[in-house]
Amino acid sequence: MAYQYDLFVIGAGSGGVRASRVAASKGYKVAVAEGSALGGTCVNIGCVPKKLFVYASEYGHGFDEAAGFGWKHQGTQFNWSVLRDNKTKEIERLNGIYGNLLSNAGVELISGYASFVDAHTVMVDGIMYTAERILIAVGAKPYIPEFNGSDFVVSSNEMFFLDELPKKALVVGGGYIAVEFAGILNGLGVDTALAYRGDQLLRGFDEDVRAFASEEYKKSGIDVRLNTDVERIELADAANKNGARIVHFKDGHSEEFGLILYATGRVPNIGSLALEKAGVKTGKNGAVIIDNNFTTSVDSVFALGDVTDRIQLTPVAIKEAMALIAYWFDGKEVDFDYDNIPTAVFSQPAIGTVGLSEQEAEARGIDFRVYQTDFRPMKHTLSGGTARSLMKLLVNNTDDKVIGAHMVGDYSGEIIQGLGIAIKAGATKADFDDTVGVHPTSAEEFVTFSAGSLKERK
Ligand SMILES: Cc1cc2nc3c(=O)[nH]c(=O)nc-3n(C[C@H](O)[C@H](O)[C@H](O)COP(=O)(O)OP(=O)(O)OC[C@H]3O[C@@H](n4cnc5c(N)ncnc54)[C@H](O)[C@@H]3O)c2cc1C
Numbered sequence: 095m096a097y098q099y100d101l102f103v104i105g106a107g108s109g110g111v112r113a114s115r116v117a118a119s120k121g122y123k124v125a126v127a128e129g130s131a132l133g134g135t136c137v138n139i140g141c142v143p144k145k146l147f148v149y150a151s152e153y154g155h156g157f158d159e160a161a162g163f164g165w166k167h168q169g170t171q172f173n174w175s176v177l178r179d180n181k182t183k184e185i186e187r188l189n190g191i192y193g194n195l196l197s198n199a200g201v202e203l204i205s206g207y208a209s210f211v212d213a214h215t216v217m218v219d220g221i222m223y224t225a226e227r228i229l230i231a232v233g234a235k236p237y238i239p240e241f242n243g244s245d246f247v248v249s250s251n252e253m254f255f256l257d258e259l260p261k262k263a264l265v266v267g268g269g270y271i272a273v274e275f276a277g278i279l280n281g282l283g284v285d286t287a288l289a290y291r292g293d294q295l296l297r298g299f300d301e302d303v304r305a306f307a308s309e310e311y312k313k314s315g316i317d318v319r320l321n322t323d324v325e326r327i328e329l330a331d332a333a334n335k336n337g338a339r340i341v342h343f344k345d346g347h348s349e350e351f352g353l354i355l356y357a358t359g360r361v362p363n364i365g366s367l368a369l370e371k372a373g374v375k376t377g378k379n380g381a382v383i384i385d386n387n388f389t390t391s392v393d394s395v396f397a398l399g400d401v402t403d404r405i406q407l408t409p410v411a412i413k414e415a416m417a418l419i420a421y422w423f424d425g426k427e428v429d430f431d432y433d434n435i436p437t438a439v440f441s442q443p444a445i446g447t448v449g450l451s452e453q454e455a456e457a458r459g460i461d462f463r464v465y466q467t468d469f470r471p472m473k474h475t476l477s478g479g480t481a482r483s484l485m486k487l488l489v490n491n492t493d494d495k496v497i498g499a500h501m502v503g504d505y506s507g508e509i510i511q512g513l514g515i516a517i518k519a520g521a522t523k524a525d526f527d528d529t530v531g532v533h534p535t536s537a538e539e540f541v542t543f544s545a546g547s548l549k550e551r552k
Pocket residue numbers: 104105106107108109110127128129130131132133134135136137139140141142144206207208209231232233234250271363366367398399400401405406407408409411440
């Protein structure tokens with residue numbers, strides 16, 4: 095049977111743009127449907143605007159720190175609408191670039207939300223499109239638990255377009271988004287509380303990293319409240335929907351906040367797809383079930399990125415798209431390595447991590463040793479700041495290979511990328527030791543760890 099397209103991609107986000115553009119450049123006839131702005135979550139309401147906000151909020155601390163270096167200024171003023179609108183202009187510029195990338199590659203862009211008609215047909219705005227292959231790359235959306243007053247909270251989506259910044263905010267959650275936005279708000283001068291229901295923030299990260307980061311967040315001015323859960327929320331003035339909210343916590347105390355951000359996870363964004371019409375099976379939280387080659391329960395339908403609920407990171411969605419392209423065009427079975435994915439949390443201070451945490455290495459029964467240090471970064475000898483940095487290296491005793499690297503401190507995200515290459519290439523502790531340090535940097539600690547830094551493990 096002849097189809098209109100070789101490939102129809104649903105969603106022009108991180109994974110969908112890469113897959114459609116590369117497939118078209120290799121000769122496929124490709125269309126991509128996008129219901130919102132080009133570039134998806136990362137470009138519009140994720141990584142990129144978030145990082146711009148992080149830069150903005152770092153200045154909030156920078157003015158204070160500058161005095162020790164001789165700078166004097168007469169007070170400071172922050173204008174939220176300037177930041178918000180400059181950010182939006184930059185994102186619109188990026189939307190244009192994504193449009194050009196797609197059209198230059200010969201991809202047909204169809205504006206609107208697509209839904210399945212059958213295993214080879216989708217519909218957008220009442221028009222049917224047939225394709226030999228259909229790729230689901232619709233990403234994820236915020237999950238907010240339902241409770242009395244959950245209508246009075248916002249998700250990260252709204253944080254990028256607020257009319258104004260509140261004086262006092264509550265962030266609920268303990269993952270990437272919660273700690274990043276708590277840092278942003280705090281740096282921009284908002285009195286910020288971060289409430290997490292568990293014992294410690296950032297579940298899944300190395301325990302030393304979690305404890306250290308949490309202390310640093312407190313030092314930076316965030317009111318970190320662990321073992322804290324919200325019972326219900328109400329408007330302070332029922333007639334003013336945009337006004338203050340009163341949060342009633344489960345421990346019985348109540349408090350007023352101008353804004354409440356729920357950063358309680360993200361779930362696959364399958365609501366508009368009518369997957370059942372194609373027979374595509376889903377699992378927990380609606381994640382599209384795929385095999386190693388990103389093929390769903392239906393041979394002609396594929397899925398990648400956040401909608402599969404594996405690792406929700408932009409470079410992962412992009413790499414998955416490239417692996418799928420190699421599978422389609424070179425017949426190469428996919429062997430995607432989900433180990434050793436470097437990642438950064440752009441909190442303040444930032445966290446960089448790659449490889450195993452101490453707890454994961456223990457759980458795998460590996461015989462390993464840990465080098466660890468924490469120190470006052472050179473900048474703070476004059477800044478008056480009290481922030482410290484943490485660095486940690488895990489080494490397998492059997493073959494001397496470095497199996498994990500973790501850092502809390504300025505530039506962690508930048509530093510961890512290089513360590514990711516070394517660990518992926520199988521570098522040993524001896525290779526790290528043989529590498530000449532870059533002086534004076536924090537990063538050089540990773541190549542100068544000696545027996546004196548060995549951690550005594552329980
Ligand atoms: C606040 C925040 C900060 C983040 N920061 C980082 C970071 O710093 N680094 C990092 O690596 N990752 C970060 N992420 C995660 C990253 O954004 C995602 O992992 C990545 O965007 C996933 O790409 P994707 O292609 O799976 O989906 P997306 O990029 O979400 O793209 C999916 C697209 O599909 C469209 N769509 C949905 N349904 C339909 C339909 N039926 N028809 C047509 N189009 C549809 C959507 O509008 C969207 O444009 C962040 C996420 C958030 C929310």
